[in-house]
Amino acid sequence: MINVTIDGVRVEVPKGATILEAAQEAGIRIPTLCYLKKLSPIGSCRMCVVEVEGCTKPVTACDTPAGDGMVVTTDSEELREMRRDVLRLLLVRHPLDCPVCDKGGECDLQDLVYEFGVTAESYRTEPFERDVPRYVSPFIRQWPDRCVLCGRCVRACKEVKGVGCIQIVDNGFYSYIGPVPGVECISCGECLSVCPVGALTDSVHPTKARIWQAERVPTTCGYCGVGCQLELNVLNGEVIRVTTTDFDRAPNFGSLCVKGRFGWEFVNHPDRLEKPLVRKDGELKEATWDEALGLVARKLQEIKDEHGADAVGGLSSARCTNEENYLFQKFMRAVIGTNNVDHCARL
Amino acid sequence: MADRIFSSWGGQVLDSRQGTAKGADDVPIPRSLPSGTPLLGLMGWDGLAVWDGRANPIDMARAYAEGLVRYSCGQCVPCRVGSKVIFDALSRVCEGRGEPGDVATVERLAERLRNQAMCDLGRSCGKAFSDLVTHFRAELDEAIGKKAKVPRGEYRLKVTAPCKSACPAHLDIPTYVELIKKGRFEDSLEVIRQDNCLPGTVGRVCVRPCEFNCRRQNVDGPVQIKYLKRFVADYELDRNRPPRLPKPTPDKEKVAIVGAGPAGLSCAYYLAQLGYDVTVFEALPEPGGMAAVGIPDYRLPRWILRREADLIADLGVTVRYNTEVGRDVTWDDLVKGGFKAVFLAVGARLGTGLRAPGEEDAKEGFMRGADFLRDVALGKPVFVGKRLVVVGGGNVAIDCVRTGLRVGYEKVTLVYRRTEAEMPADKVEIADAKAEGIEFLFLHNPTRLVLDESGKVKGVELIKMELGEPDESGRRRPVPIEGSEFVLETDAVIPAIGQAIDLGFLPEDAPVKADRRNQIQVEGLNKLAAVVDGVGVFSAGDCVTGPLTLIAGLAGGKEAAFQIDRFLREERTEPLEEWVMNEYVAQLKPYDPAEDVGVPATTEPAHIHHVPVEERIQDFREAEIGFTHEEAIADASRCLRCYRLLLVAPEPEGRGLETGN
């Protein structure tokens, strides 16, 4: 363990901890933009600059390991001005289109600009045109001008998903997030989930909703057996997108695959059954619940009476909940009286 | 501004307008290109200089900013956006559209670059802009006030870094190290392979001039560049990844290469990629030259070298092993056999003697270092006794003692005439040898071999030495202490004090010239030794320079390849412009060992692991174990990315230099 003093607060942190982690331990917030806990820190946005006693230049807190006896200052007028300049420079390119941006209200840049009281007029460049190719995933829309090049998406794609299909393309001011030739995107949307601004937006559902209008219901994904935790975003009784905002939640820590993140449309699909159907004259016709359930009860009872309980079989479901599976086998065993119950565990 | 001289380079400001300079400054590069075109000024990491009134510092800064925009990696905000804001402001000024706030913007953002940019590209470029505003504020204000256009010059730009500049092959080290940090190991290896065809080999045995020029050592130890290179090379092998190399078609002229050592292989590698039909003649049964038979397997497993040579062969190169030029193939076969160019890369394969009485008469127990290592490497029998004395202080001497231990000598002593501090061998190698139980006898020198009547070595007479005045190499000259001679008993003595060049394959009338040390004479950077009936004979590597390093051999081979290409395409030779810029960079010394880098010393270089001594001295298994992924990524993260940008301003009508890396 090493001792670090942050703004006069002494904390003990493990060797190898960064200055930012030490500050968090001390309960001191250092503004960040490119930093995300689950990704390796790169110190590229330069928002987290701090002063370290004995160092002639400011250092970035997120990717500099703390040293024993280090004395750190996280806030001064000079540091605030450096941070303001970072934001001013970002606003050279980033349009102030917050009113029409999907991320308005949930945007790290918006929050920081607000916090530091910065306007867009300080620095400017000559007008220029940029040609950015289509984004790697058809499920995601890219807004290159909104991009702050924090590289979170690039790191998430590489470090979390092990894919590495995006990178910073071109140099300097003309950089943008573009494809890595020869590496296929799997449309998992990891990049989308870590973007701090509205540079990547979900393009599946046409309905837009301000962050605070949609309700986010945490639940478990209904596809494979991993059991990813996700949030269904609901507006006016319809799912409009899936998000993951809690990166500390096992087992997926905010990651999903293409099915989990973009495969929710079937819930709203017009093919969904809405009424019970009963076969009449060889065709399935709509019926009331009473009619349908009455028929099922009668027929099952008849067959049970005539051929014995074991003439009835039941398939429960690897798709349904535990409670439903429990009730189904209870029904088969206690009500019908047979152990003929199975499901597709083997498929 | 006709004959103004200004310089802020080298820590002091010389300004003829202030009367503080009259002609001379501290910028240590020539004032003209090799072609004779005068240089009018320069801008770089340490400031700017103007030697001629025709160079306009405002326009130079504009071009310098344009370069920064081009080379900025796009990651950090101050450099990515700041460079463009600076460039646009300076462009406006130069075009007569300057605005009153532009100077303040440049000044402020230059400061941000210097203090807040992520890597040293932005940081080092900031000074030039700051110096411009500080020393040419009146000129800037005047240009803005009068809305006057500033004449546009032609400039040459070079991106470099201290490590890159120090490397003979100029590998793009910061880029490949950063790719390792990002976990992009194969991309990293692809970058390495642009300048180095033997990454796994060099990653094991390079003498790493890069690390001795790494700015991180001013903080807390250099980035472990050599081992990082080894790591990515090993990654490709461990994970069975297909090497990313082109599949060229050899549809151009035939070129012959003599020697499949580092220089020969490197030359073949580039020529094949350029489409030439390359045949390599190699006397040994396997590739690598001295790297194969001079470096023992415990440092460089032969299969690594063979695999890397195989990859070069896969480019379409024909390698004829066991083919000695002068014996199996004649000189005429080369120069009259349909080859349009011949590249001589025969190295320095001969061991040198002790230059002490007795060696001529020794029948058993006396071996020259290079011969001893070669015989062991080729599996030939060598004399093995109980005690061995090796004379020398370089890496070959260390290789001989450690090899001696492995072939069965029980007690091995290294005798060196100076102290450990002066030993040219790699410190790591010395430490490894000590760990293996080698005895070191410093400040001793052999005076004669002691033989028995049958000519067997019985011992070696040594004289004690002391250090006197420094010699031309800067090291203190060892001086014998009269009368201090004594005999050290031993069964074998191996001198490892140098290697010599074997030019026996050249017929007497060959137009290739060599000096008294048999070093082939070539035209400077051009590598051209002779033209025989239109066939260009080029040479590089140890046979030109004397015994140097593996990486220098690779660099020589590469440079020769580009000269051969130019010779065959344009029927002329001329150094590539980027080499000239490389020379300037080297002269400007991008690494300052005294610099305070300003970064807290809170990291440590990753340490390589070793196979335990008792296991490794049993045989020739590799002694070092490469980095783990986590070690490699952690060490790569220590890189400060010390890119630097250099701009020179040649006289406008002169032939320009190409830009390049």
Next chain:
Amino acid sequence: MTNSIACVDKAQAFLVIGSNTTENHPIIGDRVKRAVTQRGAGLVVIDPRRIELAEYANVFLQVKPGHNIPVILGMMHVILKEGLHAPDYIAERCEGFEEFAASLEAHSPEKVQQITGVDADLIRKAARVYAGAKPASILYAMGVTQHTQGTDAVKCLANLAMLTGNVGVEGGGVNPLRGQNNVQGACDMGGLPNVVTGYQKVGDDEAMAKFDEAWGRKVPREPGLTVTEMGHAALEGKIRALYVMGENPMITDPDLHHIEKALETLNFLVVQDIFLTETAAKADVVLPACSFAEKDGTFTNTERKVQRVRAALAPRGECKPDWQIVQELSTKMGYPMSYAHPREIFEEIASLTPSYAGIDYDRIEREGIPWPCPDRDHPGTPVLHVERFARGKGLFQVVEYKGPAEEADDEYPLILTTGREHPHYHSGSMTRRCGRINDCFPEGFLEMHPADAERLGLHTGDGVRVASRRGEITTKVKVVDRPAPGTVFLSFHYSESPVNVLTNPATCPVAKIPEYKVTAVRVEKA
């Protein structure tokens, strides 16, 4: 899984066999890739196809479908011969080792190479990578189990893990990856013919007495029929009525023509689903159910973690959650049920199931708990068999290789193996109805090696007829070197080319799992 998903981060080496992890369990696949590429963990991949993980493997053993067992036997032979096993662990925690060790004698890598064609040196290297790092994790899926010798293959993997001391160890284990969201839970809940909840056997009188009392009816003590057996029984007239809740056997079962006949023979078929699936279309009554977005409850994931599902939407139209439908039907049949909320059902489950006893909705509000969790203070069990095996000592079981039920011959010269593609799920009833996904991935392809394609004169995109002894389908071919020559692959997501028309209903005698992975087929240009 014996271990948790988080354990992947601790493994120093992996053996991935019969699992295309990155496509079928992407989140686990990501972690493996991360461990391998960022952390340098060792990786051995055994699969008939050059799957994505093979690209990162130290050793990739491309086996023919049905050849898992000999290759694992060969690896164990090497481990024993080279002393890479864990003698202390074996002595302390296992039994049956001597007989098992003797049985390995015959399986030298050279011998295995003769049987399988897999290079003996690669088998050696694979053994060294897996056994040379601790802890090492085995990840497997249906590529191991969907064989007539599936159970034997699993035993082999258990032997391998015990041999190297990797069971009951964090970061190790033998880890089956479950393919469906709640296949673990459906099994845990007794959706099986021989056990009720928590794998309490229907023949176990003591355990059943508890259910008899709680349910107020006597539970039959004889095991019932499995899905496949129900099909046969229907054709024989022994099963007259079938009640299907959320399953689509008309796409997912082997030998679909046979299933279709069985369903048509039934007197009465009830299907409860969210869509009019291929199976529902054959029903006498179809009951509209709620999707996962419209109901509360719990799923148990592949690492045995019980996690909450929450209703985000009101039921669509007149749909009802499945539990409510079952409850109403039960009531109508004279067995009243009146649960107000799934929470109450879960409380009943916990009261009857020792491994779920300590779990309740409040405890899993934020994060799930892996069973066994015997009481309210128990934190759950991320790693099984830590101190001791569930049965006391780990038992080495001798396994002999028999070979798959069907081999290629002149008439059916290629071996077809089946599986999934990452954008789609199972029978496709959900993902094929996700507009954007289906637009991007609208059709399946038969993957075929260029050598086979050249011989058959086929090019990517050509329509082909694929026939087996049981039927034929049409699809398009994709020429790619993922499968080895002689092997072709097709996913089962697409009802346009229902691959299970072709597959072999021969099952593993123990687990009753059909041999989906090995079907002899003939491919012709359509």
